[in-house]
Amino acid sequence: xxxxxxxxxALSVPEGENLVLNCSFTDSAIYNLxxxxxxxxxxxxxxxxxxSSQREQTxxxxxxxxxxxxxxxxxxxxxxxxxxxxxxxxxxxxxQFYFGTGTSLTxxx
Amino acid sequence: NAGVTQTPKFQVLKTGQSMTLQCAQDMNHEYMSWYxxxxxxGLRLIHYSVGAGITDQGEVxxxxxxxxxxxxxxxxxxxxxAPSQTSVYFCASSYSSTGELxxxxxxxxxxx
Numbered sequence: 195x196x197x198x199x200x201x202x203x204a205l206s207v208p209e210g211e212n213l214v215l216n217c218s219f220t221d222s223a224i225y226n227l228x229x230x231x232x233x234x235x236x237x238x239x240x241x242x243x244x245x246s247s248q249r250e251q252t253x254x255x256x257x258x259x260x261x262x263x264x265x266x267x268x269x270x271x272x273x274x275x276x277x278x279x280x281x282x283x284x285x286x287x288x289x290q291f292y293f294g295t296g297t298s299l300t301x302x303x
Numbered sequence: 304n305a306g307v308t309q310t311p312k313f314q315v316l317k318t319g320q321s322m323t324l325q326c327a328q329d330m331n332h333e334y335m336s337w338y339x340x341x342x343x344x345g346l347r348l349i350h351y352s353v354g355a356g357i358t359d360q361g362e363v364x365x366x367x368x369x370x371x372x373x374x375x376x377x378x379x380x381x382x383x384x385a386p387s388q389t390s391v392y393f394c395a396s397s398y399s400s401t402g403e404l405x406x407x408x409x410x411x412x413x414x415x
Contacts, residue, residue: 236408236409
């Protein structure tokens with residue numbers, strides 16, 4: 195069974211810092227890797243989707259990379275802002291979607 | 304486009320009661336799924352469907368029923384609610400089981 199891990203569980207950074215969130219998965223036979231944002235009491239919002247044939251995707255200040263061979267994906271957030279504070283989850287798609295437990299990010303003004 | 308719509312947003316039940324969580328999507332997605340989210344356990348798949356008339360069990364199906372009579376709707380039924388089913392429930396859909404996944408806002412259920 196696919197297992198997805200996100201470390202650290204929580205991260206606190208000062209505003210303006212660049213940061214990297216990590217996602218690792220045990221089975222490299224995935225169709226895609228998707229990053230989500232979840233605000234407290236809300237649903238999951240899709241941020242970036244990386245197809246298995248791709249190495250990275252970018253949207254604004256966000257850049258996600260995928261290395262299937264090592265079972266890793268990273269989400270890079272440039273020039274972090276307090277509004278980026280949220281929980282970030284990754285999901286690996288195989289025959290189902292397998293989720294990590296997320297990294298809770300706090301950006302301190 | 305409303306995306307994925309879940310109702311109700313909040314519900315309190317007594318042990319043994321039954322209820323249905325509604326989920327509808329207007330994106331013509333074939334794949335629909337239900338998850339529950341509990342602190343420290345992440346998202347766990349309850350049931351999923353790859354098209355109208357087709358459903359299958361996920362990781363934690365016990366105590367839940369689903370049906371898929373139309374492409375748009377995928378209701379989740381709790382047959383006899385138990386306190387262990389207190390959770391936040393999310394419906395999600397995608398054009399396929401390997402495509403981009405879109406979520407509803409969630410339904411917070413408390414079973415007393």
